[in-house]
Amino acid sequence: xxxxxxxxxxxxxxxxxxxxxxxxxxxxxxxxxxxxxxxxxxxxxxxxxxxxxxxxxxxxxxxxxxxxxxxxxxxxxxxxxxxxxxxxxxxxxxxxxxxxxxxxxxxxxxxxxxxxxxxxxxxxxxxxxxxxxxxxxxxxxxxxxxxxxxxxxxxxxxxxxxxxxxxxxxxxxxxxxxxxxxxxxxxxxxxxxxxxxxxxxxxxxxxxxxxxxxxxxxxxxxxxxxxxxxxxxxxxxxxxxxxxxxxxxxxxxxxxxxxxxxxxxxxxxxxxxxxxxxxxxxxxxxxxxxxxxxxxxxxxxxxxxxxxxxxxxxxxxxxxxxxxxxxxxxxxxxxxxxxxxxxxxxxxxxxxxxxxxxxxxxxxxxxxxxxx
Numbered sequence: 001x002x003x004x005x006x007x008x009x010x011x012x013x014x015x016x017x018x019x020x021x022x023x024x025x026x027x028x029x030x031x032x033x034x035x036x037x038x039x040x041x042x043x044x045x046x047x048x049x050x051x052x053x054x055x056x057x058x059x060x061x062x063x064x065x066x067x068x069x070x071x072x073x074x075x076x077x078x079x080x081x082x083x084x085x086x087x088x089x090x091x092x093x094x095x096x097x098x099x100x101x102x103x104x105x106x107x108x109x110x111x112x113x114x115x116x117x118x119x120x121x122x123x124x125x126x127x128x129x130x131x132x133x134x135x136x137x138x139x140x141x142x143x144x145x146x147x148x149x150x151x152x153x154x155x156x157x158x159x160x161x162x163x164x165x166x167x168x169x170x171x172x173x174x175x176x177x178x179x180x181x182x183x184x185x186x187x188x189x190x191x192x193x194x195x196x197x198x199x200x201x202x203x204x205x206x207x208x209x210x211x212x213x214x215x216x217x218x219x220x221x222x223x224x225x226x227x228x229x230x231x232x233x234x235x236x237x238x239x240x241x242x243x244x245x246x247x248x249x250x251x252x253x254x255x256x257x258x259x260x261x262x263x264x265x266x267x268x269x270x271x272x273x274x275x276x277x278x279x280x281x282x283x284x285x286x287x288x289x290x291x292x293x294x295x296x297x298x299x300x301x302x303x304x305x306x307x308x309x310x311x312x313x314x315x316x317x318x319x320x321x322x323x324x325x326x327x328x329x330x331x332x333x334x335x336x337x338x339x340x341x342x343x344x345x346x347x348x349x350x351x352x353x354x355x356x357x358x359x360x361x362x363x364x365x366x367x368x369x370x371x372x
Contacts, residue, residue: 015041015084016370018362020192021067021178023059023092024048024215024239024311026074029359030082031339033367040341040349043356044080046070057257058239059216064174068181075182086370087184088362090192093219095171097123097130098191098231099164100137111136115162123166130166137161137227163227165191187369193221193228195361196309199335206304207295209328211288212357213312215239218284220291222303230295234287238312241280248276260315278321285325292328309333313354335360 020027025048030041051070052060062070075082099122103111115134116127123130139160172189179186196210207224218234238260246256263273292303306328308319313332323330334353339360341349 014370015086016363016366017082017084017087017184018195018359018364018366019071019087019089019184020195020356020358020362021071021089021092021175022048022214022311023061024057026067026071027356027359028074028080028082029356029363030084031360031363031367033371034340038339038364038367040336040339040345041083042081043359044074044077044082045355046074046077055253055257057215057242057260058253059214059237064177064181067178071178071182085183085185086366087179087186088366089175089179089186089189090195090358090362091167091171091175091189093192093231094217094233095167096191097166098228100229101162101164102159103162105158105160111162115164119164119166122164125168129170130168131172133165133167135163135227137163138225167191188365190362190365192358193219193231195358195365196221196333197223197226197228197361198364199338199357199361200307200309200333207299207301209288209292209303209306210333211284211306211308211310211313211322213237213284213308213310215311218288218310218312220288222291222295224299224301229299230291232287232291234284236280236284238310238315241277241312241315244280245273245276263316274317277315281318281321282325285322289326292326303328306330307333309354309357311355314352333357338364 015030015032018029025045027045029043031038032041033039047056048060048062048070049056049058051066052062054060074080101118101122103114103118116132119132120127137160175189196212201208201223203226205225207222207229210221210223212219212221214237216237216239218237220232220234221228222230242253242257242260245260246253249256259273296302306322306326308322308330319330319332332354334350335357336349336353
């Protein structure tokens with residue numbers, strides 16, 4: 001007979017690991033909680049390029065087996081020193097579908113039965129192939145929209161806006177398999193934007209634009225009152241900067257990546273490099289400005305801030321260049337501000353912060369879940 005008390009005296013794992021599997025690298029952050037504060041225990045990053053036969057910094061599309069291999073290698077690194085199996089993993093935004101739908105103001109139980117039926121209008125695949133989640137968006141006191149030439153109040157006591165999220169079951173199976181094969185334990189998967197919001201945003205009342213620059217794409221999210229109100233993907237990212245440097249200067253992709261990371265756009269003596277980088281960034285910033293303009297016209301609201309996250313946002317000097325292209329305050333996301341870490345790491349964490357926004361957000365949620 002199995003001993004029912006065998007785990008009774010087992011010490012509970014008080015650490016939580018956030019895992020962000022990006023297109024060009026894997027980022028991990030391990031936190032613990034002490035005195036109600038999140039303590040940074042370790043963090044690390046591993047480039048995925050070598051696992052796909054391409055250069056570091058380039059976008060990859062790895063099989064689940066290759067991701068398992070890379071994650072296992074990262075967890076074995078002595079410098080990173082991961083000590084927990086208690087984890088949470090992010091799902092890429094591109095693997096999800098998100099819509100805001102209007103529903104009757106009914107009870108939670110009634111909405112739960114109606115939303116899967118309503119979702120059929122917005123999901124381009126059979127409902128049986130996806131996992132749905134949803135949340136009610138808090139009502140604003142008043143909302144005004146344009147209707148022909150007349151403005152009218154469209155606040156409706158009988159209706160609520162619902163944020164609808166769908167993730168393909170195959171995607172969930174893929175990431176669940178990665179967790180299982182790396183001998184980890186996870187109780188949830190989370191779409192990366194929600195992890196990012198948790199780590200870099202406060203309880204902002206005014207709308208904020210989160211600009212997330214990855215290797216192959218840049219994702220834009222406008223967050224209002226804690227809810228993603230609109231999103232947009234630009235098919236340009238940090239690897240496009242590397243490729244442009246390589247072609248313009250006639251150097252290898254590897255050397256171009258090293259130059260981008262080492263110099264960025266900070267130094268005046270590298271004016272030529274600054275111009276090359278600005279070529280790619282100006283396109284991204286122009287697209288972002290259009291998204292902002294469309295949002296402000298539709299909702300008659302002004303954004304309060306632009307928060308830069310993602311690996312590309314760790315480029316030296318990018319915040320200053322972005323500020324010159326926007327009429328709104330631009331800041332680099334710093335998720336480590338929500339953790340306690342040694343003082344000597346402050347500058348390093350501030351500089352690398354934008355890259356680890358998702359991983360920190362996951363670990364923060366996992367810590368909170370373990371406390372409840």
